[in-house]
Amino acid sequence: MLSACDNSGGGSSSGAAGGDHQLDNSVKGATEATKAANKKIADSLPFNDKSDFEDAKRGLIERPETLTIKNANGDVIWDLEEYKTYIADDKPAPDTVNPSLWRNAQLCMEYGLFEVVPDKIYQVRGYDLSNITFIRGNTGWLVYDTLISPETAKAALDLVNAKLGPRPIVAVLHSHSHVDHYGGVRGIINQADVDSGKVKVIAPANFVEDAVSENVIAGNAMGRRAVYMYGALLPRNAEGGVNGGLGMTVSTGLPTLVLPTDTVTASGQKMTIDGVDMEFQFTPGTEAPTEMNTYFPQFRAMWMAENTTNTMHNLLTLRGAQVRDALVWAKFLNDTINVYGPNVDVKFQSHHWPMWGHDKIIDYWQRQRDMYKYIHDQSVRLMNNGLIGSEIAEEIAMPPELNNYWPDRGYYGTLKHNSRAVYQRYMGWYDGNPADLDDLPPEPAGKKYVDYMGGADAILEKAKKDFDNGEYRWTAMVLKHVVFADPNNTDAKNLLADSFEQMGYQAESGPWRSVYLQGAFELRNGVPSAGGTDVASPDTISAMPPEMMFDYLGVRLNGPKAAGKNIKLNVTFDDLKKDYTLHVANGVLNYEPGKIPDADASLTLTKDTMNQIQMGNLKLTDGIDQKKVTLDGNRQSVEDFVGLLDTFPFWFNIVTP
Structure with a gap:
């Protein structure tokens, strides 16, 4: 994961490009084309449906007035205050933020300690990208998913113990191998208690292998690209970082890892710990290579890990990973409905807010299942009709019953890049056109494109007109060649940055917004030299x-x-x-x-x-x-x-x- 470092490069939210567009390197406001695109979203989705806000606020026990968490050296590793200055329930979406993404940010700002099942299940939300869950046993806590950083996990435990009474931790359960679900573990337990048997650490099969593989083997490249995916260096304002889709952003402490003492290897496997009965649904090949949901029969509650959240998830993350199998994902959700659905009244997970009510949960699971099934089936249908990945992404569209359902909106994954992931899974990188089999890399290709197009000045003159017409996708494609042909062409970099910026302002996905705005930031300010975190932490290396x-x-x-x-x-x-x-x-x-x-x-x-x-x-x-x-x-x-x-x-x- 990547650090979110403070940056003072925020700019004004006023002004549009229009015919007076200046090629300066400052942050701009929304153009008229961006305002129109965002208004179209506002007019097309059911913003009068407030049920998510009711669920996100339900069960609130305690909310600290301020939430800034520091490490032992006094460094800030989590700061919700920087978002609270401009994001609130009573504030409409700025022109520079997609109104649907703004709604998601408002919901993710509902932070604090919440009761999910009376006297039994509690969550601390808004203390990191993910949630940390506390389940009351006979004598102590069972803790599900321990955030990214030890400091945020400890702060959450301190809040729980202060409000609900101190209790020992008897078990930690990691739903899967992504760092926001295990990295904070040493903030709430110590190795001696694990070694003595006082604390169990439970994870799905291959948890350690998957965690190490993702964070070390390709960790350097993924880490650099994650700076873009999470907008690590963006200022926290309406022209910068707004929301990460699954939560506000990532904390910046050093992740830790404790080796599991117990392993889940199959669906139907059961455990009882400290009086809490659990039945696991083993779901390899879904959101992570191995992952597990957990059913709590005593509470008629289903923990969904990250297999369902209140957004469309990624089939392929923008930071890079192996392509996930949408068909397998849908199959496991169908199993969830059939096996556990008849006896469920509460659904909760490691991101976002819970849901209550049997019928509402079944409808939710069905629409999440059908979202992934639709993306798979229709992408393959179009593929078999001869379309390539970019054409599929342009052609595919969700039916209204899925498109207008808030939990299926693309705040993290998107229909466009998920459909291309399906194409990649089946067909690979090559689109079948011989011209693309051995194409030139960006730098030599850029020089030839610029030469063919009549030189950089001619391209910039045309691109300015297209920018003023709101054709940002096209200007980005064209100006990329100018920049790669001549990285010292400041006007080209600034206009490309302006194009990225407007695309970011229109993006509904938090990562898409971050990718575009981080790209604009680097074009204007150069490649950074600080702000990233080495994902190969000491615990990961040791494992x-x-x-x-x-x-x-x-x-x-x-x-x-x-x-x-x-x-x-x-x-x-x-x-x-x-x-x-x-x-x-x-x-x-x-x-x-x-x-x-x-x-x-x-x-x-x-x-x-x-x-x-x-x-x-x-x-x-x-x-x-x-x-x-x-x-x-x-x-x-x-x-x-x-x-x-x-x-x-x-x-x-x-x-x-």
């Missing part, structure tokens, strides 16, 4: 088995530099009593268990020492010098191996070459 760590070393190996090299290393983890052989040949790194007699060198170290090397706290060669790593053999081969490993730059360019 990596040696095999996964070697997989990551293989990703870091610079293939061209490794060509012609032949390096064999034995590696022994003396604390784990495990031996491995690493072999660099043919430009790749392979590994296997055991030792070989003809290795160039043998290294002996602890897993913790390897963790410190992986985190960049210790160089391997320094570890040898400090006797933390025992070397037997040719030291030069070890230094050669280290020299072949890339260190990834976090702040790589996105909107400029």
Whole structure:
């Protein structure tokens, strides 16, 4: 996840481009075209339906007057106050914010401690991107999903204990492997209590493997793109960050991880902890590679994890991930309806607000199920009619019974990019047109486009007219080529930024708004140098088995530099009593268990020492010098191996070459 750092680059909300458009680099207001687009949304959706607001406010027990959470060093890692200055129930949507997204932000600002089931189930909402849930057992709390940061999780626990009376935590349950559902765990429990058996940690099968894989193997690229997805560097105002779709934004503490003591592997698996009966619905391949819902028969309540929220979710996140299977997702929701639906009166989950009433919940589940089924089936239908991903995204439209249903609106995922994800899942990146099989990358293509179009000045003159006509999608497509042809063309960057900005103001999806506005920010201010968080936290690194760590070393190996090299290393983890052989040949790194007699060198170290090397706290060669790593053999081969490993730059360019 990414940090949301304060930035003073906010601008005025007044003024429209019109014929007097100036190519300056300041934040602009909404143009007349954007105002018209947002008014069309306001006129087309049932804004008089206030049932969500009733549900979001229901059961409020306590709400601190202010909510700013700091870490031990005094750094702010969660601040709802920066949103409260401009978002409120009684404030209409500004011209610079899609009114539907504004409504979602108003709902997500309902923060505090809430009662979901009397005397039994409570939630703290608005303390992070996700919710943290407390279930009262006979003697203590069962806690579901522990937010991103230890500091936000602790603040939520402190609120619960202050209002409901202090109770020990007897179990922590993680619904799935995304960091906003486990990262805060060490803020509310300690390892000693887990080791002694006082606290159980329960998660679905492959939880650790999935958490590590997403946050380390491709974590650097995902982390950089997540700056865009969450608008990490945007000011918190009506021209900047407004809402993340699933919640307001992400907290910025260092995520932690505690290894599970118990694992859920199948639907129908049951547990009773501290007098609380639970039946799990195991849902692999839905919102996460492995995920689980939980039914509480004593309370007729169903915890939906993140398999249903009050928005359309992502089939493919904009930060990057593996494509999720909409058909499998719909199937599991159908199972939820059939198996648990007859005995449910309360539905709650790890984002947004709960829902009460059997018939209302069944209708909700059916429409969420049918939303994912419709996206899948219609995308495949259009695909089989010969349309490519971009054409499908332009053609597909939800039927009114789904389109006008608030929980199916695209505040996080969108119909456009989800339909393209379905196409990608079945057909891959190639659209079948030979012209796109070996197309030029953006920089050389940009130079040719600009040359063909008569030069940058001619393009800018035409683009200004198209911008004034509200054709922002087109001006963005065209101006991208000018910027990649000449990243020093300030006028092109500023007009492209203005185009992104208006598209952001019109976006209903929180991530789409953030992506566009973060792109505009970087075009105007340059690539940042601070504000991102390394998702490969110490707990995540520590949880990596040696095999996964070697997989990551293989990703870091610079293939061209490794060509012609032949390096064999034995590696022994003396604390784990495990031996491995690493072999660099043919430009790749392979590994296997055991030792070989003809290795160039043998290294002996602890897993913790390897963790410190992986985190960049210790160089391997320094570890040898400090006797933390025992070397037997040719030291030069070890230094050669280290020299072949890339260190990834976090702040790589996105909107400029």
